Amino acid sequence: MRVTVAMQSLIRTIGKTKGLDPAAEKLSGWVETATRSTPVKNALSGSWLGHQVHPMLTDLPIGAWGAATVLDLTGADPAASRRLVGLGILASAPTAAAGASDWSSLYGPAKRVGLIHAAANATASVLQITSWLVRRRGHHGAGAALSLLGLSLTLGSSYLGGHLSFVRGTGVNHTAFQGTVRRWTDVGADADLVEGARSRVMVGEVPVLLIRAGSALHAISAVCSHQGGPLDEGKLGADGCVTCPWHGSRFRIEDGSVQRGPASVPQPRWEAKVEDGRILLRSA
Template sequence: MVAETTNQKEPTISWMDTPPRSPLLRHYSAKMIAGMPWLDKLSAPLQKWTNSLFGSPKTPEYRIKDFLAGVWFGHPLHPVLVTIPIGAWTSAMVFDLAWLANEDDDGMAWSADMMIWLGLAGAAGSAATGIANWVDTDGQEQRTGMLHALLNGSVTVLNLSSALLRATGQRKTAITLAGTAYALTIYSSYIGGELAYSNAIGVNRVIPEAGSDEYVAVLDESELVPGKLTRVDAAGMPAVLLKDGSTIHAIAATCSHLGGPLDEGSYEDGVVYCPWHNSGFRMCDGKVVNSPAVYSQPTFAVRVRNGKIELRRLEHA
């Protein structure tokens, strides 16, 4: 084995801030974003303002965030809505190209104009749902999300300008702007893919965990303190127990939002709150009470036999 030598005078860089080596597109894209610390100066006040707008999980206005995040929908709403502007502006580009081939085709011109406006409407919904997912990020993910938002904002401004120019008869200039916007859309979509698939923002963090189809002993009943969140291992899957009177509840201990340890959170009125971002889940059935989580926690059947608490996983994440 060959030992790796480093220059002791060079500062150590965390792996979290080190771009992937391959492929080159990911490497240079991540390196570019890492070299944009000015994005943090934009994202910090925006995140603070957005959090103040949404309020805390126990306030009525927080329900707006729950709606935008997709709690009612069962998974994040943002990926659904982004298909509207991307699809509409793709169609607009096709219609514009057809019009350029035959500038007397008013039908193609009208169709392209309608698709530009449809995309703008969809962009508004995409932005609102996107910020509801982004507001709970930090570090490199927060910076990447800020760049994603700035690119999308630029795309929206360019397409709005294109729509207005079309109304004044300056169609070729409008098509140029729309084409530029579409090129930015491609890269912005790539950034969005990095957030979703590389950084796992909005991904269910519980689904890879196992659990057992059979009851497994996890703890002596005498060791479970009433009202205290207690972490146990259920055949390789972390679970959190809570004894309420004579009833013992058990749900997955890994928060479905970003993997926070629910056993280190707080418990109030039947709800456990994640210590990282305050996602709330009902202990009795794992249901999401408030965002940023949108996926319910898997639950366990609980029984006590021979003084041992036993758990069996009940459903898919």
């Protein structure tokens, strides 16, 4: 209990430390420049996977380094331990890249906590790299100590990552708990929706983005699945995609599919029809 209270107090302190902002913004700018390409952003965001890729990748370095430490503590084959440390080092690179991509779109306390999370992981990786080099020179005991220290730091950093995911809701699908509306619901007059116009309407308690494109009506949930941005305030492109004004995620209005991250979850699609001059919507 005391450990939990201490960790929560530490996290609150980090979140309030505005002195971290200059470093966070500078590093975030570098990350955004590096991930400007749509294929790169989609690959790191998990747009192709249907959820963020970073949490899944973290299992690889943590698992490899944890197994190496177990072998160290049980006096098993030193060569096997070194190979596991090396595997964790290799796996940490794409893990860090995916995490940096996700982190760059955060702000405020979450961004500050994420910066410390990243710094701790980077330090842990340096310790593991040093361990691998020391082991290669035959100093197994020193290498084992460095790996144990690095793993401890990684596990501490994982607590911060868990806080961001499960307490702050970072990376959580913001449309996950929207209600389903099975009955056709009147949302307005058909004559009021002009070509290319974006309209935010309510279907029950769910905000929906309604767009007329030619003779077709398209409707997707108006709350961006990534961080809850208002898609009705976003830019509608000639390619049939709407761009979230907060972090630049792009969704196809026809089916809600993700065309560019950082979003990884498609927007819920709504069925639309016109009856007696009125536009009716329901969950697809």
